[in-house]
Amino acid sequence: MSTLTRRGFLGAGLTVASASALPIEARQPRTETKGPPVRLAVSTYSYWHFHGDPYPVDRVIEDAARLGFDGVEILHRQMDGESPDYVNRLKQAAFKHAMPLVMLSIHQDFVDPDPAKRQKDIDHTIRCLELASRLGIPCIRLNSGRWNTIASFDDLMKVKGQEPPIAGHTEKDAFDWVVSSIEACLPAAERLGVMMALENHWGLTTSVDTLLAIHKAVGSPWLGINLDTGNYPGDPYAGIAALAPHATIVQAKTYYGGGEWYTLDLDYRRIAGILRDAGFRGWVSLEMEGKEAPATAVPKSLALLRDAFQRA
Numbered sequence: 487m488s489t490l491t492r493r494g495f496l497g498a499g500l501t502v503a504s505a506s507a508l509p510i511e512a513r514q515p516r517t518e519t520k521g522p523p524v525r526l527a528v529s530t531y532s533y534w535h536f537h538g539d540p541y542p543v544d545r546v547i548e549d550a551a552r553l554g555f556d557g558v559e560i561l562h563r564q565m566d567g568e569s570p571d572y573v574n575r576l577k578q579a580a581f582k583h584a585m586p587l588v589m590l591s592i593h594q595d596f597v598d599p600d601p602a603k604r605q606k607d608i609d610h611t612i613r614c615l616e617l618a619s620r621l622g623i624p625c626i627r628l629n630s631g632r633w634n635t636i637a638s639f640d641d642l643m644k645v646k647g648q649e650p651p652i653a654g655h656t657e658k659d660a661f662d663w664v665v666s667s668i669e670a671c672l673p674a675a676e677r678l679g680v681m682m683a684l685e686n687h688w689g690l691t692t693s694v695d696t697l698l699a700i701h702k703a704v705g706s707p708w709l710g711i712n713l714d715t716g717n718y719p720g721d722p723y724a725g726i727a728a729l730a731p732h733a734t735i736v737q738a739k740t741y742y743g744g745g746e747w748y749t750l751d752l753d754y755r756r757i758a759g760i761l762r763d764a765g766f767r768g769w770v771s772l773e774m775e776g777k778e779a780p781a782t783a784v785p786k787s788l789a790l791l792r793d794a795f796q797r798a
Contacts, residue, residue: 524761524770524795527557527588529737530564532774532784535746540564541780544579551583553788559589559737559771560623562614573620580622588625588769589683589712589735590618595631596667597660597690599652607631608667611682612674619678625735627712628682630664630700632689639688643747646719647692660690665703675708683712683734686725692717694725701732710734715757716741716750716775726757730764737771740787743778754794770795 528550533541543560550558558580566572580587592614594607611628618626633649636642642649651657668682675682684691684701691697701711711732716739718725738757741749761770774780774787 524736524758524767525556526788526791526795527559527586527769527771528553528555528784528788529559529561529591529771529773531559531561531591532772532787533780534561534564535775536563540566542566543576547576547579547583547585549784551585553785555585555772555788557586557588557769557771559591560587560621562590562592562617568617573617577621587621587623589627589771590614590621590623590625591627593629595629595634595689596664597631597633598663599655599659604663604667608670611667611671615671615674615678615680615682618680623680625681625683625710627737628668628684629687630660630684630690630697633660640747642688647688647717648719649689657690657696661696661700661703664690664700668700668704668709669706672704672706672708681708681710681734683710685712685737686714686717686729688717692719694718694728698728698732712737714773715739715752716773722750722752723756723760727760727764730761730766733761733764733766733768735769735771736761736766737773738787738791740772740774740776740783740790742774742776742783742786745775746777747775749776754790755797758794758797 528546530541530543530546533546541564543564547558592611594611596604596607598604614626633651635652636649651660671682684697686694686697697711701709711729712735713726713729713733714737715722715726739750739752770791772787772791774783776783
């Protein structure tokens, strides 16, 4: 074994000291990085658009794994129930196929002048937070709700979500109802460790400005924003750019075979660039809303999103 002389030790010490005196930039190579890539999930909604019997959630999990998605978003209305046995089977399927369950998309409506009806949907939201916790899902999708002065959703789509208020009430009333209802759910969200993500869905949050104002008024880390790429009455890119800095998760619409209600020709390379520039590095969940069979439309959609986000 070689020994280090006093002179050698002092020389080595001087070398180390000299190196440590150099700026950090001189001691290690610069590396350019874009940050971690976004991860691509698929919503079970991509396989079932409320027509006929719901497509089984466990089969979506299996298909997502086979196609190479990174995760699965579950549409609550598509579930076969909430029994412990069913919930545990979904968790088992997700684990078996290494498919994180990333969001539970629920339906509720806080735009109602009747406090009892709002409380019913608050209770429903809290129950869904608990369900998400049981499933190991870290986030639920929220809607604001709508006035329901246009009874048919098909008719609502014809006017791009622009619905008149109930007689005797104003948008300010609805804004306050939504904020107070979400605030009533916050203790459960924090206790369970499950976020809520408010979507720019057809209703009060058709307006991007209103959505951002609600988010700011609630002002809680347990309320995020679910940026949907397709739900805009006007220029989608302007809306996406406004929401991108605040987005918690993104739902990416595609319309192969023509949309169920409308069709948009979205430039996903452009959208990926907007999200990248805003610093978004979260989940992007596919919502294939076209009439083409999911067996062909979902793989096409995955290829489209992969191409766009790998280049971003």
